[in-house]
Amino acid sequence: MDITITINEKKPSPMEQLQSPELNPPNLLTLPPEIQAKILSHLAASFGRSSIQPVLRTCKTLHEVALPISVSEFRNTHESKVQGPCSRLRNAQFLRYILVSKPWLAKHVNTVIFGQISNGDDEESREYTEGGEPDPRIATDKELAVYRQHIELILGQLPSGYTDKWCNHWMLDLKRGTSDAQISLILLACPNIRTILFEMSRHKSHFVRLLNLVRSLVDINTSIHTPGSEWGDGNHPDMVIPLSNVQDVFHETVNYRSGYSEFDMDGPDLFALPRLRFYECILARGNDATERRFGDLPRGSSSVEEITLHSSSSTPGALKKMLRTCRTLKKFEFTHYGYDMSGLMTPRDILHAVLPHADTIEDLYINMDDVWDKGWNWQDNPERLYMGTQLRELRVLKRLTLGMQALTGMLGAKHLNHTQVAHQMPMQIEGATRLVDCLPENLEYLKVCMCGLGIVEQVEDLIKAVEEGDRFRKLTHICLLFNGWTTEKEVDKSQVRLVCQAPGVHLEIDFQNPIRAAFDLGRTIGEEASKQPCNVTSRIHAQNRRQHYFETRGGSETTWYSRHL
Known part of the structure; x- marks a missing residue:
């Protein structure tokens, strides 16, 4: 006769399950927040579709960790994945999110990637809302008031009153929804941007003036700490300088016939960014105008340490003036694109430009x-x-x-x-x-x-x-x-x-x-x-x-x- 004995074991309570390593092995939720952030940061991909957004909808714990990561990189490039205009609607949505809805997130933006921007004269008008209808007003009056505060905070540091006119012009273009005004505000209002990647754009105004503004503020801030200067009396606080944490800049064009025709405007101003270390450009064209504008920068004033110029051309004078601005040059790469003979440079010219370093x-x-x-x-x-x-x-x-x-x-x-x-x-x-x-x-x-x-x-x-x-x-x-x-x-x-x-x-x-x-x-x-x-x-x-x-x-x-x- 077979006898079967059944023993009813007591099941662990939910609290005991949480406290028992055997019953509750380590998982993402049990890791420290800094480790969670490190893991989730890999989902915010620079290329392709980011995978961080679904994490925001999982639970409150991961939402709090993933939210700053979700805005760490702002990418707005042409949908066809080649050079072209960026979306004004996407710019407007991002500005609204980081400056109006959740303004504490602006400090977490560290990478900005954008396609061609414009002041509005040649912008594409086919911007649509989710309902499929054109968006007649990209920014509301309430939003514009917030944007003005950010702009006036920075522009108001300059000693002259000419910035009032610029501020009004900027606000008008924000109301019109031009990509030049939008991208420039993103760059102005996010204090911890480390990396900027962008495509060459013509007909831009605010972006160029923003770079010039940074140069002016850096000069004034230096003067503040220089005894005997106009501002060096010790009674002035440090300036609030936009783009002051940028360390890495890349910009390009695919126009092999004309090259980067605006290099003489963008290049020297980018070299003036106070903490820039890595600089890279495709199809740079260094001409006489480039030489003059790099010549305006003091010798050894730039923090750039590594320069890469792909498929580029330059006059000897332009290259020499560019490299003389570097305080400590550690790496220089130059690939000569021979189609443009106007900027011919020989090996001896390159050596003479490099020798000071x-x-x-x-x-x-x-x-x-x-x-x-x-x-x-x-x-x-x-x-x-x-x-x-x-x-x-x-x-x-x-x-x-x-x-x-x-x-x-x-x-x-x-x-x-x-x-x-x-x-x-x-x-x-x-x-x-x-x-x-x-x-x-x-x-x-x-x-x-x-x-x-x-x-x-x-x-x-x-x-x-x-x-x-x-x-x-x-x-x-x-x-x-x-x-x-x-x-x-x-x-x-x-x-x-x-x-x-x-x-x-x-x-x-x-x-x-x-x-x-x-x-x-x-x-x-x-x-x-x-x-x-x-x-x-x-x-x-x-x-x-x-x-x-x-x-x-x-x-x-x-x-x-x-x-x-």
């Missing part, structure tokens, strides 16, 4: 087209075609990427048929310095682009110096990038017999085809699904493509020769 610059990346860059009377000053021994004066330089001609005065190919000018070029400039005699001694990474067979002998000298250990003791990576489309006509790859026996030194050799070389020069423009142009280095529209570009530039798709010893 010889004690601070650690990373130098220069990529120039050895064919396009000969559209000037080089015969009178052939030494400008290469940098020479002054390059050694960059005493703390760690990383160097430079073309063969800029280093050695030698062209990388005999068959240059892109322009008639190229046929007149000699294969080597007489008196040019050898590779081992111009490289900085503390170099750790060297990449030579646009190589021809003429550099092989000079690289052998460099390898010998590295193997002997008397020079270039920190050099651990040497990369040569040959012009495969020309070299292959004359020599087989196997004839480039370079071996480095120095322990820990990585020797890499690649051959590029013309498409890949043009890609590295920034000539090609990627396309999104809409078939509209999108620059491959864009931080606004091409995050994944940009990342792939930086991971693979300066090489072939597959490295055919790579050796570690």
Whole structure:
């Protein structure tokens, strides 16, 4: 006879369940608020659709943590994911949210990304409310009164009364709903913005005046703390300076014919932002006007430490004045877009602009087209075609990427048929310095682009110096990038017999085809699904493509020769 005994166990109470780690394993709600915020911050993506909004509707605890994160980044770009006007309605909704509905959130905005803005003359009028009807009044009188308070708080710090006229003009444009007025107010009213990404816009007024305002307030605030100055009597409080916490600025255009035509207006004013450290621009055009406006900035007044100019052109004077404003320059990258010959600059010009920062610059990346860059009377000053021994004066330089001609005065190919000018070029400039005699001694990474067979002998000298250990003791990576489309006509790859026996030194050799070389020069423009142009280095529209570009530039798709010893 089988006997079954049933024991009724007492179930734990709800309170016991909460207190028991076995019954209630750790979850998101049990973590400290700062850890929750760190986790949820990854849902506020810069690209694509943000996933933070659904978290706001989960529970009160996560709502409180996620709400500041939900406004940490404001993105308003063209719906087609290419350059174009930003939405005025979205601007108005964001302003209403952070300045009227929940004004305490304005301090949590740290990234602003916007497309082309306008003062209204050429704005698209197809802005719709959720009901599908045009919104006839983007801001109410109550909202406009709040906006005026923010504007008057900042503009009222200036000693002259001219700001009254500007304030009234700004308010009128806010009532009209122009994107220029809206974006400028967002930038004015959010005190902790760290990053600004935007597209070049013409016909803007308030944005330009806002940047000028920041320069004026910085100058006055400096004067306040300068004994003997007009304001230096110790009776004035610190100025409230908008954009004073911005550290990172990126701006771009996709107009390869005209380039960033407003660079002379935007660039110098951005360099005057008091805490800016990272500056990047696509298709910058440095002309005489750029030189004059950068010249208005005092030497060493800018906090910019890293400058990247993609597919850009500049006059020597404009570049020199730009770099002289930097107090401490650590990185400079310049890729020359050869279509625009009005801003022609040679390797020697770049070196002279960089030399004042010889004690601070650690990373130098220069990529120039050895064919396009000969559209000037080089015969009178052939030494400008290469940098020479002054390059050694960059005493703390760690990383160097430079073309063969800029280093050695030698062209990388005999068959240059892109322009008639190229046929007149000699294969080597007489008196040019050898590779081992111009490289900085503390170099750790060297990449030579646009190589021809003429550099092989000079690289052998460099390898010998590295193997002997008397020079270039920190050099651990040497990369040569040959012009495969020309070299292959004359020599087989196997004839480039370079071996480095120095322990820990990585020797890499690649051959590029013309498409890949043009890609590295920034000539090609990627396309999104809409078939509209999108620059491959864009931080606004091409995050994944940009990342792939930086991971693979300066090489072939597959490295055919790579050796570690």
